[in-house]
Amino acid sequence: GAVVSQHPSWVICKSGTSVKIECRSLDFQATTMFWYRQFPKQSLMLMATSNEGSKATYEQGVEKDKFLINHASLTLSTLTVTSAHPEDSSFYICSAPLLILAGGTDTQYFGPGTRLTVL
Amino acid sequence: KQEVTQIPAALSVPEGENLVLNCSFTDSAIYNLQWFRQDPGKGLTSLLLIQSSQREQTSGRLNASLDKSSGRSTLYIAASQPGDSATYLCAVPLSGGAGSYQLTFGKGTKLSVIP
Numbered sequence: 001g002a003v004v005s006q007h008p009s010w011v012i013c014k015s016g017t018s019v020k021i022e023c024r025s026l027d028f029q030a031t032t033m034f035w036y037r038q039f040p041k042q043s044l045m046l047m048a049t050s051n052e053g054s055k056a057t058y059e060q061g062v063e064k065d066k067f068l069i070n071h072a073s074l075t076l077s078t079l080t081v082t083s084a085h086p087e088d089s090s091f092y093i094c095s096a097p098l099l100i101l102a103g104g105t106d107t108q109y110f111g112p113g114t115r116l117t118v119l
Numbered sequence: 120k121q122e123v124t125q126i127p128a129a130l131s132v133p134e135g136e137n138l139v140l141n142c143s144f145t146d147s148a149i150y151n152l153q154w155f156r157q158d159p160g161k162g163l164t165s166l167l168l169i170q171s172s173q174r175e176q177t178s179g180r181l182n183a184s185l186d187k188s189s190g191r192s193t194l195y196i197a198a199s200q201p202g203d204s205a206t207y208l209c210a211v212p213l214s215g216g217a218g219s220y221q222l223t224f225g226k227g228t229k230l231s232v233i234p
Contacts (some may be wrong), residue, residue: 033222043123044163044208044224082163093162097220107153108220110163 004096005110013084014119021079021114023050023094029074030096034108035067038091050077050094063098084118091115121146125209125225132199133233139193140228142209147190150219154183154194157227163208167194199232206230211223 003026013019023033033050048058050067056069066088068080077096081088097108122145132138142152151170155163166182167176169192175184182195196203206227212219 006162032220036224040225043226044210044222046213046221046223049221091160095163095220107165108167109165110155112162113160115160 004030004094004109004111006092006094006114008114009112010115010117012117012119015085016083019081019084019116021081021092021094021116023077023079023096023111025075025096025109028096028098030077030098031074032079033094033096034040034096035069035077035079036093038093038113044093048079050079052077081116084116086118089116089118121149121213121223123209123211123223123225125207125228127228128226129229129231131231131233134199134201136199136232137195137197138199140196140207140209140230142192142194142225144190144192144209144211144223147187149187149211151212152183152185152192152202153210153222154192155179155210157206159206159207166207166218196230199230201232201234204230204232 005024007022031052035047036044038044046054047062050069050071052071057065071077078113093113095108124143126141153168154166167183169176180197185192206229208227210222210224213221
């Protein structure tokens with residue numbers, strides 16, 4: 001079946017540094033990918049939609065200048081957390097559908113997630 | 120704004136027991152509903168997807184039902200096994216069309232099956 005990978009699986013960084021998280025679709029092309037984050041004991045929250053070859057769209061309340069998204073190829077989207085602070089510590093998960101069909105009749109595949117801890 | 124609620128937040132059952140997980144959503148105009156499984160520190164595995172026109176979906180020991188009018192879905196797990204221990208998430212799309220892939224999730228039900 002389709003697989004989505006993320007790298008790294010976990011990262012610890014100092015406050016003020018930038019961290020890049022990669023999301024790859026391993027055996028299919030994904031023109032669209034989605035980034036979610038999950039705080040402890042909270043639900044997954046959609047952060048942004050990553051579009052290959054165009055700008056990402058961000059959900060309300062998500063700072064686009066802080067969470068930079070680049071979808072440079074049909075198999076790779078990157079999320080860069082710039083000037084990370086302890087409140088950015090979270091579990092970041094990406095997803096990619098096989099096909100973009102009206103009605104969302106196709107399933108989407110989720111990456112294993114990246115645990116970010118900012119000291 | 121769509122809100123998804125899952126009850127209970129946690130559930131512990133002995134092996135072999137049948138169980139039901141509940142999910143409710145505030146906006147009944149959904150395109151579909153999905154149930155996922157999340158293992159600790161890991162990503163999500165899609166279990167079942169029910170289209171808005173369907174009443175239920177089955178996969179092995181899992182059966183998911185959908186009642187759009189009342190804004191509810193249930194996930195029934197038969198003959199539970201220790202390997203079923205995980206957090207189960209319910210999710211609905213933010214909207215139709217391509218937006219069907221942008222999901223709103225509940226907080227999940229953490230299931231523990233005791234051997």
